[in-house]
Amino acid sequence: MASVNMIKPKARLSNSNILFLIAAVIFVLMYLFAIISFPGSFLQFQTFFDLFNLNAPLIIMTLGLCIVMIGGGIDISIGAVCGLVTMACAVFLESRMGSIGGAILISLGIGIAFGILQGYLIAYLEIQPFIITLSGLFLAQGLLTTLHKDPINVTMGAFVRLRDFDFVISWLGTKNRLGVFIPCEIKPGTIIVVILLVILASLMKWSRFGRNVYAVGGNSHSAMMLGINVKRTVFITYVISGLTAGIAGFVYIMTTGAGNVGNAAGAEMKAIASAIIGGTLLNGGVGNLLGAPIGTLTLLVINELIRAAGVQSNFQAMVSGLLLYFFIVLQSIIMSLRDRRRVSIALPPWLRFPGKGQVASQRQP
Amino acid sequence: MRTMKRSFSHLVLPISILLLLIIINLIKGADYFSITVVNGAFYGNIPNILFGASELVILSIGMTLVTAASRGQDISIGESATISSAVFVLFVLQAGEVTLLVIVVGFLLSCVVGLALGAFNGILVSVFKVQPMIASLILFTGGRSIAFMIDGKLSPILANDISNQIGTVIPGIPIQTPIILTVVFIVCIAMLFKTTNLRLYVETVGINPNAARLNGINPKKIIFLTFLIMGFCTAVAGFIAVNKAGRHDSVNLLKLIMMDAILAVAIGGNPLIGGKFSITGSIIGAYTIEVLNRTLLRLEIEPAMIKVFKAVFIIMLMIIASPVVRASIRKALDRVRTKNPTKGSAAMVSMVSTMDMIGEKGE
Numbered sequence A: 001m002a003s004v005n006m007i008k009p010k011a012r013l014s015n016s017n018i019l020f021l022i023a024a025v026i027f028v029l030m031y032l033f034a035i036i037s038f039p040g041s042f043l044q045f046q047t048f049f050d051l052f053n054l055n056a057p058l059i060i061m062t063l064g065l066c067i068v069m070i071g072g073g074i075d076i077s078i079g080a081v082c083g084l085v086t087m088a089c090a091v092f093l094e095s096r097m098g099s100i101g102g103a104i105l106i107s108l109g110i111g112i113a114f115g116i117l118q119g120y121l122i123a124y125l126e127i128q129p130f131i132i133t134l135s136g137l138f139l140a141q142g143l144l145t146t147l148h149k150d151p152i153n154v155t156m157g158a159f160v161r162l163r164d165f166d167f168v169i170s171w172l173g174t175k176n177r178l179g180v181f182i183p184c185e186i187k188p189g190t191i192i193v194v195i196l197l198v199i200l201a202s203l204m205k206w207s208r209f210g211r212n213v214y215a216v217g218g219n220s221h222s223a224m225m226l227g228i229n230v231k232r233t234v235f236i237t238y239v240i241s242g243l244t245a246g247i248a249g250f251v252y253i254m255t256t257g258a259g260n261v262g263n264a265a266g267a268e269m270k271a272i273a274s275a276i277i278g279g280t281l282l283n284g285g286v287g288n289l290l291g292a293p294i295g296t297l298t299l300l301v302i303n304e305l306i307r308a309a310g311v312q313s314n315f316q317a318m319v320s321g322l323l324l325y326f327f328i329v330l331q332s333i334i335m336s337l338r339d340r341r342r343v344s345i346a347l348p349p350w351l352r353f354p355g356k357g358q359v360a361s362q363r364q365p
Numbered sequence B: 001m002r003t004m005k006r007s008f009s010h011l012v013l014p015i016s017i018l019l020l021l022i023i024i025n026l027i028k029g030a031d032y033f034s035i036t037v038v039n040g041a042f043y044g045n046i047p048n049i050l051f052g053a054s055e056l057v058i059l060s061i062g063m064t065l066v067t068a069a070s071r072g073q074d075i076s077i078g079e080s081a082t083i084s085s086a087v088f089v090l091f092v093l094q095a096g097e098v099t100l101l102v103i104v105v106g107f108l109l110s111c112v113v114g115l116a117l118g119a120f121n122g123i124l125v126s127v128f129k130v131q132p133m134i135a136s137l138i139l140f141t142g143g144r145s146i147a148f149m150i151d152g153k154l155s156p157i158l159a160n161d162i163s164n165q166i167g168t169v170i171p172g173i174p175i176q177t178p179i180i181l182t183v184v185f186i187v188c189i190a191m192l193f194k195t196t197n198l199r200l201y202v203e204t205v206g207i208n209p210n211a212a213r214l215n216g217i218n219p220k221k222i223i224f225l226t227f228l229i230m231g232f233c234t235a236v237a238g239f240i241a242v243n244k245a246g247r248h249d250s251v252n253l254l255k256l257i258m259m260d261a262i263l264a265v266a267i268g269g270n271p272l273i274g275g276k277f278s279i280t281g282s283i284i285g286a287y288t289i290e291v292l293n294r295t296l297l298r299l300e301i302e303p304a305m306i307k308v309f310k311a312v313f314i315i316m317l318m319i320i321a322s323p324v325v326r327a328s329i330r331k332a333l334d335r336v337r338t339k340n341p342t343k344g345s346a347a348m349v350s351m352v353s354t355m356d357m358i359g360e361k362g363e
Helices: A002-007 A015-035 A045-070 A080-096 A100-122 A129-147 A157-164 A189-204 A210-218 A219-226 A230-256 A267-277 A290-309 A313-344 A355-363 B003-027 B045-052 B054-070 B077-094 B100-126 B134-150 B161-167 B177-195 B197-206 B209-214 B219-245 B257-269 B279-297 B303-321 B323-339 B346-362
Strands: A167-175 A181-186 B033-038 B039-045
Touching: A002 A219, A002 B100, A015 A290, A015 A313, A045 A080, A045 A181, A045 A189, A045 A230, A045 A267, A045 A290, A080 A100, A080 A129, A080 A230, A080 A267, A100 A129, A100 A157, A100 A230, A100 B033, A100 B303, A129 A313, A129 B257, A129 B303, A157 A230, A189 A210, A189 A230, A189 A290, A189 B100, A210 A219, A210 A230, A210 B033, A219 A230, A267 A290, A267 A313, A290 A313, A313 B134, B003 B257, B003 B279, B003 B303, B039 B045, B045 B054, B045 B177, B045 B279, B054 B077, B054 B177, B054 B197, B054 B219, B054 B257, B054 B279, B077 B100, B077 B257, B100 B134, B100 B219, B161 B177, B161 B219, B177 B197, B177 B219, B177 B279, B197 B209, B197 B219, B209 B219, B257 B279, B257 B303, B279 B303, B303 B323
Parallel strands: none
Antiparallel strands: A167 A181, B033 B039
């Protein structure tokens, strides 16, 4: 890798990519470590897919949050909005006129409504995003408890079928203790994660909007000077974040099948942590959407590892805090080393770039 | 007159909100200010508000400093307070006979722990250049289980006369003790800012760390110092909270108070991206939040709806305070002024008002 860096011009590996690379390497190392220490469980493909199956809502939320964070903002209402959506869907599905299409519309509607409200206030009225999304969190929590307080288990036939539906990969699987072959199963939520990841990542990578978001997050003043509509860009990032929170809510209820006051509570902090582990900076302008699932998976693998190691429940939080500490310090050290190296090789390009070639050609004759 | 307006303009928002809330309370019932004397101490709405908001006030002072210097927020304050108060409770319970000396030593011990936790966050932020919210995420994740481990059992009970008096009233003094402690703390902080250059340094670092460094101020040191002060604030807040409650509940003690503290900082008119700050504003903001919570209870809103009302109130408040709305209000006022000019001085008036606007932007 180092040799590639030397030959290629410096600008090729941006901060977004190097942070993403760190995250990816850490994830792979983490998973290898998990496989080595617990080969029985982590070697199964189903374990890997279950990370997606059970945590699809968190990954989806992290995707939306990453876009907002690249744009230089923050959205801490996503967990509460997700919980509100699950409860609204559950109430709607249990009512007489419940239908799955209607539930999807409700979840998208709630998500977009929160996105538009917060986006308008933050982008066009220039209010601090933390305060607005914090009050969005209060609003969603309050609406949730106003709507219904007790847990609802959805019993509608069509929905139960959707909940229990999963794609079976017949050629991939493991034999259990009795020697019976069990194929791998993938929940629809995982498919939604993949589709959303592809759409949003390509949106951020190649579309004009995505590049505007990076520009605005990097420096909103110079973005404005370049003629980018800063306010609209910021507004759209929050709408996307709200939308993904709505989708996450529907996926959540599709996974658990119940509306509960505690659904997705505290998910915003998990999402922020995953986004950061995935290499998105809170300052904005730096980040790679592919890092969002990687960050989430790293966090989840840590939790799974702690659980598999049989650590006492009250130590789990401490261990995950310690590992978080490790990642954060590692990221910061790598970034600062990189800066230092750049400073030390601050030679003009005509000295640096063809350096080796020149020396070689001089020696040849 | 003009300088008066300049120096107090940032307090207009929090004070007007406080007044609005008090007016709402007075409309609900005229006996809002009534104070009764029970067992030689004052009780009533105002003392209760001062009593209830004491931890929040202390934490919001620390949060103001951290926000101003490091351009980010510490989200682990509730957890730090829980850990430091757990140490305090552990020390007091181990001591056997509880004397004033034991309490003081325990408090100093918890202050040391608070400073250590502040230093942990501060090193991450200043040396490793991690964003404050991320750096404190670590303690936020693991803090409560550390406190739980120190506790040993679920919630040790602090049953002795002295901590009971610290939590409620000392006989002979008519004011509840947490209020006195808060006032003492505020006075200490005020003395600190009157006698040192800390305010100038913190503001300089918050506005532009690189410029501060070029001017001979070490931003790392200043940021680290603000986190140390934050750690001290969390220790004091934890001390008050645990004495108030009478038992150490490591799961729920000061839970999610960082949201309220950040909100207090914002209501106080401080920008959350660092720079200039006003501690007075934050203190008023903290009391405003307490008044808001108690007003919602007093208006007998359904418990399930309280958060909705709180959210709507905060959103409306922020809309009124937002720079865009303020600018448009000022424009509208200018238009009114220019429409009925006195002796043809319309141009002058509009010029003065635009100068005003430019001056305000320059600040």
